[in-house]
Amino acid sequence: MGVEIERKFLVLQSYQQGEPILYRQGYLSREPGRTVRVRVAGENAWITIKSSTQNFSRQEFEYPIPLPDAQELLLLCEGFIVEKYRWRVPHGKHTWEVDEFLGDNSGLIVAEIELDSEDELFELPPWIGEEVSSDMRYHNSNLSVYPFQQWED
Amino acid sequence: MGVEIERKFLVLQSYQQGEPILYRQGYLSREPGRTVRVRVAGENAWITIKSSTQNFSRQEFEYPIPLPDAQELLLLCEGFIVEKYRWRVPHGKHTWEVDEFLGDNSGLIVAEIELDSEDELFELPPWIGEEVSSDMRYHNSNLSVYPFQQWED
Numbered sequence: 001m002g003v004e005i006e007r008k009f010l011v012l013q014s015y016q017q018g019e020p021i022l023y024r025q026g027y028l029s030r031e032p033g034r035t036v037r038v039r040v041a042g043e044n045a046w047i048t049i050k051s052s053t054q055n056f057s058r059q060e061f062e063y064p065i066p067l068p069d070a071q072e073l074l075l076l077c078e079g080f081i082v083e084k085y086r087w088r089v090p091h092g093k094h095t096w097e098v099d100e101f102l103g104d105n106s107g108l109i110v111a112e113i114e115l116d117s118e119d120e121l122f123e124l125p126p127w128i129g130e131e132v133s134s135d136m137r138y139h140n141s142n143l144s145v146y147p148f149q150q151w152e153d
Numbered sequence: 154m155g156v157e158i159e160r161k162f163l164v165l166q167s168y169q170q171g172e173p174i175l176y177r178q179g180y181l182s183r184e185p186g187r188t189v190r191v192r193v194a195g196e197n198a199w200i201t202i203k204s205s206t207q208n209f210s211r212q213e214f215e216y217p218i219p220l221p222d223a224q225e226l227l228l229l230c231e232g233f234i235v236e237k238y239r240w241r242v243p244h245g246k247h248t249w250e251v252d253e254f255l256g257d258n259s260g261l262i263v264a265e266i267e268l269d270s271e272d273e274l275f276e277l278p279p280w281i282g283e284e285v286s287s288d289m290r291y292h293n294s295n296l297s298v299y300p301f302q303q304w305e306d
Contacts, residue, residue, distance in 0.1 A: 028181075028182050028187045028189050028202060029181050029182035029184075029187075029189055031182075031231075033229060033231075034181045034182075034229045034230070034231070036181050036182055036189050047200065047202075047216070049181060049200075049226060049229070051229050059225065059229070061218075061222050061225070061226060063200070063216055063218060065214075065216060069214050072212065072214070073202060073214060076186060076187045076202070076204050076212070077187070078184075078186075078187070
């Protein structure tokens with residue numbers, strides 16, 4: 001078990017530098033207190049459980065699983081499969097994860113940064129926009145059921 | 154991934170032969186189409202995903218996880234922790250798993266048999282009662298929220 005301390009921001013412009021990795025993921029549980037995610041990235045796959053978020057932190061438990069299992073598990077998931085390209089973008093002392101969503105979530109680009117403590121300082125790259133850490137609409141578990149392209153506002 | 158083909162019966166009398174194993178388990182998801190179970194038995198622990206049941210069969214995906222993780226994950230589960238003693242009881246060509254429940258489910262004893270096919274024949278031991286394979290009340294995921302002692306009938 002680890003603790004994930006993460007802040008999330010919108011991205012002002014499409015960010016493409018280097019080769020991204022395609023992520024496909026779905027949710028076996030999308031309750032706020034216990035999401036269970038199945039993720040496939042290339043030949044790798046994981047099952048990940050996260051607790052509810054307190055401030056910017058939540059518990060995270062992640063286990064690698066066989067790819068064929070993950071492909072079957074994705075069929076059991078609720079809602080849509082979330083697909084996105086992920087870039088890892090070093091900036092200052094940190095590496096940002098920039099996710100450009102596809103399909104029903106296309107048009108949405110977010111950047112996440114993982115921190116060692118809630119009050120850790122970090123540099124904001126010039127392409128970073130509004131912070132959405134506390135906005136549950138941007139949770140990937142939410143995007144699997146209420147995709148970006150269906151948002152009203 | 155495997156397919157679990159299982160039939161479940163009530164047990165007419167308390168069955169105690171040999172040393173049982175204490176199981177403690179909870180559910181991160183208890184939706185019929187995708188249960189996610191955390192189970193601890195002694196020093197071992199697993200996370201297990203099961204699909205919905207068709208006749209007597211469902212898909213089952215099981216992964217061992219570290220015991221300390223499982224203990225934390227049990228705290229994230231919905232409802233109660235289901236506790237039961239499990240005996241493995243050979244009879245004929247099969248081995249039955251007899252579960253005697255504790256706590257809010259005490260008084261309930263069920264026996265399960267895993268089969269290789271839906272129409273596989275098996276011997277019923279003399280201590281076996283009514284079949285409850287299709288009665289969802291007896292699913293452990295249900296017992297974690299509607300325990301046996303609270304049943305009306």
